[in-house]
Amino acid sequence: MPEHRHEDRVAKASQSPGAVTRLAASWRRSMVKHGLDPAGAPSVRRLTPRELAERREALDGFINVARPQLDQLFQLVCPTGCSVLLTDASGIVLEQRVTEADAGVFRGWGLCNGADWSEAAEGTNGIGTCIIEGRQVTIHRDEHFYARNTGLSCMDAPIWGPDGRLIAALDVSSARTDTERWNGLIAAQVAQSARQIEAAFFRASFxxxxxxxxxxxxxxxxxxxxxxxxxxxxxxxxxxxxxxxxxxxxxxxxxxxxxxxxxxxxxxxxxxxxxxxxxxxxxxxxxxxxxxxxxxxxxxxxxxxxxxxxxxxxxxxxxxxxx
Structure with a gap:
């Protein structure tokens, strides 16, 4: 057994009410507010096809505007074995771009259409923490809350609607071990794509x-x-x-x-x-x-x-x- 297990490190960093880093604060939210156990992760919750269809229908106009940018972003990052995800403001995955060869791998991680990646469901993770904090985040491997998610690197940016409210999150995730050197470049591209989607939807709304x-x-x-x-x-x-x-x-x-x-x-x-x-x-x-x-x-x-x-x-x- 490792001397310092991931779940022990998360629990220790989450004990102080005055968590000094944003990561520790997110871990604490996951444990105290949402009652999650870093070692005891349940399977990823997924919506039924009907529930997912209703979510998509509610954001149909926005998704149509976002699709060209999702395709373009995927073309840029697919050589690195990444998946591109678009979620709603609740962390439900509405759209995914992934190669056929990698689809099974990401499905095994729970990164697929209809999956719930809110912080309340999955603890600290790129999608959920981005939504909760309303800012661009990168959650790299053992920065995740659940021990079972520590093989992922997730780069996320929020997308704000014309009404000033958060409408979605844009995510690029990787399950490879050699992508850390690219995380900064990918994160910058995710942020740029999110701003382009936001601007395009604003124009379409007027x-x-x-x-x-x-x-x-x-x-x-x-x-x-x-x-x-x-x-x-x-x-x-x-x-x-x-x-x-x-x-x-x-x-x-x-x-x-x-x-x-x-x-x-x-x-x-x-x-x-x-x-x-x-x-x-x-x-x-x-x-x-x-x-x-x-x-x-x-x-x-x-x-x-x-x-x-x-x-x-x-x-x-x-x-x-x-x-």
Whole structure:
């Protein structure tokens, strides 16, 4: 018997109410709040096909938006033998990307559609702890709560809905022993993919609105997104923008004049400067082809022309192409 078993280490670190690390605090939650035993893990709970179908139906629009990014992320990480999972805000796996050769391995770990990977069910783990703490996490092997999960490495990032509430978690998991050196790179890609899904779903949630974007200082956080309707009322804001502008933390945004957020109409604001710079960069990359720039930005050509006009970007016949 090992001198220091995993379950003994978890129990000892969880004894203090003032756990000094986030990992120890999660272990303590698992033992004290959820009443779990690190040595006595039950089998992973799985929803019935009908229950899973109901969960998916409730998030059908979101899942459809997320699928292209899940496919792209999987193409990047599949050579390392990883699985890509998308869960709901309760930790239920809704979508999985895995090679046919590896599917049985991950199913044996309980990483499959319909599985419950909430912290209440599985203790400290990438999905559940990411959801509980609302932040990006990496839970590597013996950082897991249950001894039976210590062969896994899990990199996770939260996805926030247009209402400012957590809507999902994005997970990449590996059961290989030689992936630790790649964990940082994979975690960065998971975070980027989560932000891309979040932004795409925000745009899809306000189909008739103009989406104003700005990069926060530092560039590592989610893009600030504001939805503005035809009457120039701000009708939506993502979580990052809500925090930056002191708006409602969660729920439906109270419509308000966009100028109240961005400043006087005759004065270029930070948002406007950022948007203008983004348009000019897109046009430069497209070598002046307006249609190509519009496609790269995900907007129609007419919309791009309106933005150019509003931001004072003049069309130069010698450089910009309408084709």
């Amino acid at each position: 189909p008739g609105a103009r989406i104003i974007t700005a990069q926060p200082p530092g560039g590592d956080e989610a893009m600030l997104l504001i939805a503005v309707d035809k009457d120039d009322l701000a009708i939506g804001a993502n979580r990052a923008a809500r925090r930056a502008f002191g708006l409602e933390k969660e729920g439906q945004l109270r419509p308000r004049p966009a100028s109240d957020l961005f400043g006087r109409e005759d004065e270029a604001t930070g948002f406007e400067k950022a948007e203008r710079a983004a348009l000019i960069r897109a046009l430069a990359r497209a070598e002046g082809n307006v249609s190509a720039a519009a496609r790269a930005l995900g907007v129609g050509r007419a919309t791009l022309y309106r933005r150019m006009s509003r931001l004072g970007i003049s069309e130069n016949p010698g450089r910009l192409s309408r084709s």
